[in-house]
Amino acid sequence: MARDIAAAIDYYAAHDYDAVDHEVDGGAAEEPVPAVFEGLSVPVRTAASLLGLTPWTVAHLIERGELRSERGGQYRYVTLTSIFSYRRLTR
DSSP: OOOHHHHHHHHHHHHHHEOOOOOTTTBBBOOEEEEEGGOOEEEEEHHHHEEEEEEHHHHHHTTTTOOOEOOOOOOOEEHHHHHHHHHHHHO
């Protein structure tokens, strides 16, 4: 599943279909994020494999505010829009 999500992220990054602008703290707009990823999230372990990082590193990125996450019971889920934005910023 992670491979399919990564392929979709790369595809939408190349084509920018249905892009949505988001503002950052300074008021400037970030790179557009495809609207198809709004409201979707994946477990920390899947997010780590999408980013090529360890789950421990992803947890630290969440704590530092570089990735957004949601709580689902005892588990933490990383939003796909934050993964998409992080990948764009680190390339």
